[in-house]
Amino acid sequence: MVSNVPQRILLINDEPQLQGRLEEYCAQFRGGPWILTCTTDAAKGLSLLQSGRFLVCLLDFQLDGGKGEELLRTAGGNDCPTPVIFLLNDAHEEAIEAAMEAGAMDYLVKEDITVRMVEHAIRYARKLGDTMSRLRLLATHDALTGLYNRREFERIIAEECLRSTRFGHTFSLVLADIDHFKKVNDTHGHQIGDLVLKHVASLLGGQTRQVDRVCRFGGEEIAIIMVETPRKDAVDVTERLFALLAETPCLVPDKDLTLPVTLSAGVVALPDDASSVEGLVAAADEALYKAKHAGRNRVVTGSGQGKHKFVR
Template sequence: MQFKVVQEMLRRFQRERFELEWDGNYESALAKLTTGDFCACLLDYQLGTRDGLQLLRDATAAQCHTPVIVLTGWGTEDVDVAAMRAGASDYLNKDEITPRLLERALRYALKLGDTLASLRHLATRDEVTGLLNRRELERILAAERQRAGRFLRTFALLLIDLDQFKAINDTHGHPAGDRVLRHVAELLLGQTRAADSVARYGGDELAIIQIEGTPADALAAARRLCEVASATPCPQPAPGEPISFSLSIGVATYPLDGDSVEQLIAAADRALYAAKSKGRNCACLASDLPPPSPA
C-alpha cells in the first residue's frame, strides 16, 4: 500500500493515534524493526523485489518481538497461513482494509504483543530474583557461542556461588535468604554492562555471560564483584542486622577454555570449585588451572 493511503487511514482512526514511518528497503527496514523502537509494523507481503515474510522470519530469528501485521493483495488461505507461521500477529487483505478494520487490527496486535511479552517474562525469568533463568541463560550462551565462532570474537562465562548460603538460610530463615539472593542480583546487575547477561543458574548459583574482552578482563571483573559483595551486606527489616556474605567465582572464556557450551560450563565449574577450595571469597580463571584428568 502507498504511504499516503495508510497515513490517511491512520488519521481517520476513532480512538488510537499513531505516527507512521515508511521504509521500502529490505535491509534498512529489518534494521529498524529489530531495534524494538516501534510499537507495531505494517509489513507488505512484497517488499520491492524481496519477500516480506522472509524479513519477518529474519526479524524473529533476531529476537524481535514487535507485533507485525502483514498486508497483501493476495487473498488466498495459503498466504494467510504462511504469514501466521512466519510470526505475524495478523493478516489483512489490501482490498478489504478500512480505517476501522486497520485500527482494530492494530489494537488487537498490541494487546497480543503485551500478552506474549508477559508470557516470555514468566518463561525466561527466575521468580525470586527477577534474573534470567537457567533455560534462558543456556539459550543465550548457545547463541553467543555461534556469534563468537562466526565473527571470531571472545566471551566469558562467570559461574558464581553465594558462599555458605545454607548457613544463611539456617540462621536467618528462608525469607532472609531470598532477600540476600535479590540483593546479590541487584548488585550483579549494577556491576555489569547492559550487553552482558545475568542469570540465576540454580539454588545459590548465579551466572554472567560477559561479551568481548580478554581472560584477564573477565578475571578482573570477577574479582571486583567479590570485593563489592563482601563490602555490601544485605539490609534486613528492623530490628534485624544486615547479613554479610561473600562470593566465589569461576571464570571460563571462549574459545580458550572450551569450544562448545558444554565444555565452557564444565571449565567454569572447575574454576568455581578451585575458588571454593582456596577458601572462598575469590575468583579463579579456568585457563590458570591444570588440565582436567582424562575420564
C-alpha cells in the first residue's frame, strides 16, 4: 500500500465501544493515514458498501438482529465491489461457514482482535479482493483487446434475445471483420497484428453507447450488440464507425508505420432477420460473408442489400 495516501475503511456496526477500539487500531496501522468511516444504519451501509470507495469493509455479522449476512448478499456477495471482513461474536463453525458462503473474504472474532490481527486481515482481504477482481475480469473479457470475450458475448446476446421476445424490443447485431488481417500478420508480424486489433477495439469500444456491448467474437472478428436499436439505425452507426476508422489509421511509431484499417460488416436485427440467437448469429455471419465477397470495406444487412463503400 502506498504511504501518505489515505486508506479508507468502512465499519458497519452498532457498538460504540468496538468502534472506538477500531479507531484506535487504525491510528496504529502502518502505511497510513487510515480513515475509518462508521455507520450503524444498514441501508446507508449498503449504499457505502456498493460505492467502491473503500479499501475494505468491516461488517458486523450480527448487525440489527443478524442482518449482516443478508446485507452482504444484497451488495453482491463475492461480486461486491468492496471486500468484506465479517465481525463475529464467537467462532462457532456455523457462523463462520455462513459468513464465508455469503461472500466474505475473512472473519474476525470481536473479543480476540488485536491491532496487528486487524491490520493483517485488512491487507489480506484487499489482496484477495484484487485477485478475485482480476479473475472475474479475465472470465468475461478478452485479455488482448479488453473487449468482452466470446463466452460473455453468448451470455449477453441470449439475455437480449429473451428481453426482445418478452417486451417486443428490437436489437441489432453487428458482426465485423478486419479486412486483409492475415496480410498484416504475414507482412509485419503478429505483434503488429495485435496492435491493429487493439486499435480497432479501442475505437469501436470508445465510440459506442455504454449500453451497447462490444465483444471479440473470435480472431479478427468483433461483434457489437446494439440494444433497442432497429437495423437501419445500427447500419447508420456502423457506417459512422467505418468513416471514423478511415480517418484514424493504426500508427506504429517505433517502426514508422501507418497502417490503414478497414472493416467489413454484417448487420442484422431480431426479430427482423431471425427469431433465435443461433439464427441471428448465422444471419450476421452470412451478411458478413457477402460484404467480404462484394469487395470488403462495406456494410451488408441481413437482407443482402449493399451499403455505401468508403474509399480513402
